[in-house]
Amino acid sequence: MISTAIAEFRKRFNREPLIVSSPGRINLIGEHTDYNEGFVLPAAIDKRIIYAIALNGTDTCNAHALFSGETASFALENIVPGGDWINYLKGVVFHLQQKGYEVKGFDCVITGDIPIGAGMSSSAAVEGGLAVGLSHLLGFNISRMEMARIGQLAEHTFPGVKCGIMDQFANLHGKKDSVMLLDCRSLEYQYFPFRFSEEVKVVLVNSMVHHSLASSEYNVRREQCEEGVKLLRAVYPGINSLRDVTSAQVQQQQHLLPAKVYDRCLYVTQENERVEKACAHLQRNELKAAGALMFASHQGLSKLYEVSCPELDFLAELASQRPEVAGARMMGGGFGGCTINLVETGKVEDFCNFVQEQFRQRYGVVPEIYITSIEDGAKVELATEAVA
Template identity: 45%
Template sequence: MPELSEITNNIEQTFKTKFNSSPDMFYSPGRINLIGEHTDYNNGLVLPAAIDKYIFLAIASREDDEIHIFSQDYQDSYATSLSAIQISNKLWPDYILGVIDQIQKLDKKLRGVNIVFGGNIPQGAGLSSSAAVECATAYAFNSLFNLGFNSLELAKISQKAENEFVGVKCGLMDQFASVFGKENKFIKLDCGSYEHQYIPFDTDQYSLILFDTQVKHSLASSAYNERRQQCEYGVQLIQKHYPEITSLRQATQAMLDEFIKPFDAITYKRCQYIIQEIKRVEDACNDLLESDFRQFGKRMFQTHEGLKNEYEVSCKELDFLVDFVKDYPEVLGARMMGGGFGGCTINLIENKAIDNISNSTAIAYEKAMGKAMKIYPISIVDGTKLLKDARNESK
C-alpha cells in the first residue's frame, strides 16, 4: 500500500524534524457499519467493521508535563500541559485532549508527550475519523506508560472522551470497531452487554463500495443528540407503565403503540425505527452466516427507508445515490451510513459491475447535484495496533 507507506513516512519525518527524536507509531482504522444505524446508544445490536482507512499517530514522552500536538493534515500545532487541559478553539486537538483528560480522571500517572498525527480517513464521510484518533491516542498512551487497560477499557475511554469532552453523545460502536476490528470479519456487537461475535464476510463475488456525497454533516451533531433525546423520551413514556424498561432494546412494538403513539407521533416514529432496526441486525447476521447476500442487501435498502422516513436523518444527496443504484440487479443493497445529513452511502455490488455502476452513478450525481462524488473501495481489516516501537529499536 504505497499511499499508506508515504503517509507514515511523512508523519515520522515530521516528528523527527519537529522534536528531534524517534517516535513510537500507532494506527487505528476508520469503520463502516453494515447495518444497525443509531441503535448503539439504544443498547441495541450493530454490525460494524474496521476498514483500510487509517489515522497514524507518532508519539514520544517528554521529561516535563507539556503536550505538543501537530496535525499533519491541517499543518497546525497545539500545545498545553497535563494540568491545563481544556477545550481548544480548533476542535481537531480535542479528540486527543479528551482521551488524556479521561485517563487522568482514572488517576493514571502520565508525563508530557510530543505527538504528530494524520491519515487518509475522509473527514465528514461518516467513517469515524474522530474515533480512530481517540483510539490511536488511548492505545498509544496505554503502551507508552504501561497503563494496563484492556481493549474494551480503551474503547470506553475513547467513547467517554467524545461524550464528555467533545460533546457528541455517541454510543460505543465506532470506538469498539476501531479497536476490535478483524480482517474480513464484521462485528456483531451487543451495545448493552458488549458481547460480540465475529461474522465472516466470506465472498469473492461481491464487494463493499462507498459513494461519498461530499456533503459534510453540518447538522449531524445537533440532530444526533436530538434523536438520542427523543429515544430516551420514548423510554420514559414506557417506564410510566413498565418501570423495568431502561432502553428501547427491551421495548416492544405493542408498548410503542400503546404508550407513545397516542401522545407523540415524532417520538413514535423514532422509536419504531430503532426497534425494527435492531431486529434487522439479527436477521442480517443470519443472512450472512447462510451466505444469502441478496436477502442481506434487501435489508440494507429497508434500513435506508427507515432512516429517511422514520428517523429523518437522510438528505437529498444520500437519497439520490440510493435511489439511483436500486435499478441495477448487480447492486444487492445500498443505504446511507453514519450519523446522517451527508457522508457516504454503502453499497454491496457484484464485482464484475463495480466500475460501470460507480462511473454511471458519479456522472448522474454530478449532473443532478452539481458536485463530484468520491468513490472509496474498502477492505475489512484488523483494529488498532502498534506500527513501530522506537523504544525497543533504540535498545
C-alpha cells in the same frame, strides 16, 4: 503515510517515534441503535489515522496535524475542552487521568486518509490511536474495551457528542475480513466472517455534504428516544431503553407517543430487529437477503429517523436500480457523509461510473468513491524505544 509521519516527526522533534495505525469503520447495519443499548454490525477498514508519537519528558502535550497543517499544545494539568481536532486528544488524556493513569507529556504527528465528515468515524480513530499509543509507551496495559469507553467519554465531554460506543469499539476490536455483532448493552460481541470479500466490494460513495455529529440534531434524536422510553414505561414498567421493546409493542402504543417520538422509537426497534435478521442471513451466506435489510434500513433512517439528506437519498435510490448492488444505505450519524454499497466485484467500475455521472448531472459535483477492505483494529505498527 507512515514514512511521511516519521519524516515530519524527526524534523519537528529530532528523535524516533512509535507508529500507531488506527482505522475508520463501516457499519453494515444498525445505525443510531448503539446509544439505545441495541445491536450494531460494524467492521474496521483500510482507511486510517496514523500517529507518530513519543514521550517528551515534560508536562505538555504537543501535536501537529498534517491533514490541516496546524500545531496545538496543552498542559497535563487542568485540561479543559476547547479547540478543533485537539479536543479529541484532550478528552482521551483527561479521561485516562480520571481513571487513575499517570499520563506524561508527549509529542505527536498525526496524518491519515479517513475523509473527515464522511461517516467513517475519524474522531474515534483519533481517540483510539492515542489511547493505544499512550498505553504502549507508558505500560498502562489497558483493555481494548476500557480504551473504547475512554474514547466514548472523551466524545461526550469534550466535543459534546452523546455518541454510543460503536465507533470506538469497532476501531479497537476490528478483525480482518470479519464484521462484529456488538450488543451495546452488555458489550458482548461476536465475530462473523465476511465470506463475500471475493464476490463483492464494500464501496463508499461520499454525498459531498459535510456532516457534523456535534450538531444539535444528533443529541435531539437521543433525547427523543429517551422521551419515548419514559412514556412507554407507563405500559411496560421494566424497560430501561428501546432495546427492551419490540417494534410491534411500539406500534401498539402509538397513541401514547408524540408523532416524532413514535417515529424515532419505531425506527430504532425495527433496526434492532433488522440487525439480528442480517446476522442470520450472513451466517447462511444469503447476501441478497441481508442487502435487502440494508435498503430497508435506509428508508427508516430517511423517513422515520430523519437523519438523511436529499443527496444521500439520491445515492441510495441509484444503488437500488443496479442489479450488481446487493444492498446500500446511508452510513454514520447522518445529515451527510457516505452511503455504503455492497457491489459485485466485476461490476464496481460500471457502478462507480454510473453513480458519479448521475450525481454530477443532479448536483453539479462528482462524488468521491472509496473502495474499502475490512481490516484489523488500532495497533502499534512500528515500535521503537520512543521515550523521553
